[in-house]
Amino acid sequence: MRSFPVSDPGVPDRRSPARYLLWAARAQLATMLGGAAWGVLWMVTQALMPATIGRAIDEGVTAKNTDALLLWSGVLLALGAVQAVAGVMRHRFAVSNWLGAAFRTVQVTSRHAAHLGATLPKRLATGEVISVGIADVSHIGGAMEITARGSGAVVAIVLVGAILLFTSLPLGLIVLIGVPVMAALVAPMLRPLHHAQRHQRDLQGELATRSGDIVSGLRVLRGIGGEKVFSDRYREESQAVRTAGVRVARSESFLEGAQVLLPGLLVALVTWIGARFALAGHITVGQLVSFYGYSVFLVEPMRTLTEAADRLIKAHVAARRVIRILATEPELPDEGTATEATGDLVDEASGLTVRPGRLTAVAAASPEDAQAIADRLGRFSDGAVTWGGVPLRELTLPAVREGVLVADTGARLFSGRLRDELVVTGDDSDRVLRDALQAACATDIVEELPDGLDAEVAEGGREFSGGQQQRLKLARALVADPEVLILVEPTSAVDAHTEARIAGRLAGFRRGRTTVVCTTSPLVLDWADQVAFVESGRVTAAGTHRDLLAAAPRYAATVTREEE
Secondary structure, three states, X not given: OOOOOOOOOOOOOOOOHHHHHHHHHHHOHHHHHHHHHHHHHHXXXXXXXXXXXXXXXXXXXXXXXXXXXHXXXXXXXXXXXXXXXXXXXXXXXXXXXXXXXXHHHHHHHHHHHHHHOOHHHHHOOHHHHHHHHHHHHHHHHHXXXXXXXXXXXXXXXXXXXXXXXXXXXXXXXXXXXXXXXXXXXXXXXXXXXXXXXXXXHHHHHHHHHXXXXXXXXXXXXXXXXXHHHHHHHHHHHHHHHHHHHHHHHHHHHHHHHHHHHHHHHXXXXXXXXXXXXXXXXXXXXXXXXXXXXXHHHOHHHHHHHHHHHHHHHHHHHHHHHHHHHHOOOOOOOOOOOEOOOXXXXXXXXXXXXXXXXOEEEEEEOOHHHHHHHHHHHOOOOOOOEEEOOEEHHHEOHHHHHHHEEEEOOOOOOOOEEHHHHHOOXXXXXXXXXXXXXXXXXXXXXXXXXXXXXXXXXXXXXXXXXXXXXXXXXXXXXXXXXXXXXXEEOOOOOOOHHHHHHHHHHHHHHOOOOEEEEEOOOHHHXXXXXXXXXXXXXXXXXXXXXXXXXXXXXXXXXXXXXXXX
């Protein structure tokens, strides 16, 4: 078996769902062709068995010829052996095709999601992204898997039709005409199924988003008594998903019934006409047995073709969701070419100048203004920002992300081992981690865990309180040790005593490196080398905390309100 995922999934064709599926197939053309070849051999050997049995009856049983009976029995045994080998190989190639398409889809969507960065949650719902990774990749993989059996089914139907035409023209015509007629009768059932499946997918994505919102905000909901309201909304939406699922199941049941009824009618017709021909002497007993065998055999390839149509429809729906993600463009295009910058970080919109190697605090009368400045400095929103005289727009996004880290209130803890959650450095990671935990006053959190840094963190770090989460996220930001660290309200969830200790330790930990803290806490502001007071998006006063308290009444009112 091939190793998955591949190192480079390639550049997907996102012009339409059909083009995306063709791209996924071409990306693994060798295994697709291999699966089709083994599928054809697997189905052809089955298609030859009824004819072999008929010859064994006519030349061996009816003619009482033992040698002929042994010969055709040997041929039947050989066909069975080839079919077994071909079946195993077809399945291996089919599974490889399924995995290849599924992993490739996960890779390209994950890569694009990482490229979108902060744009992703603004443009796409959480449930829509989750649905791609859970359900849609399976449907896309299923479309690739069915090609092996589908190719064999087409060749087998053509081969059987040729054999029947050669043996009996009327019976051959019945089969060759009957198969397209059944396909035409089944086709109208696929369109309602297509629409029902697409509607169900959309509802599932919305419900997943709703459930994520409820889980992440459960603590707040309990605090305001809103659990019942949101649980009722979730119940209504889940019932809508259930109703859509029933509608899909109803369409699928009609399709399944047609897949049994229509081939059954064809089998009955061929058997009845073949029996009359045998009684009239137009065909032999062995040929009658072969016709019956072919009528029964044709049920499987015809069902396979119907299944293939159903899977392709599901894959088309899934591919539409995938290209919706792939077609989403970042808010800020990565058009820069410069890879290095150093010096003052200047935000022209607010008039803020961040000196290198200093701890600068931004105290904004409105928290939104501080967040907007942090977003511009980290290039999460566009703005006239220069770094050492070089506009951030002229730097590549990887260079900006490597040099400037913005740790705001939207940061999250992820599930997994706590050490892996916090350590993002190299050889000195253990030493840096210990120092960062100390600076963030988070050492006691680790010591209280039974397994310490090897403890498993639940999704979102829900086993920790809000203050503990905030301290751990601060430690993670300190471990990263970027050239410019921008912290937005890093102590808003901790008590005053802990906040005072963090402020002093943060200043010592980041001494000599550029740090920006957006806060109105006097305990933190007092440690800053420079404080910029922002009103209506502009810096209206700058200096040390104590100087501003004496010279800027509006600043004093803002930070005093925070203190109170």
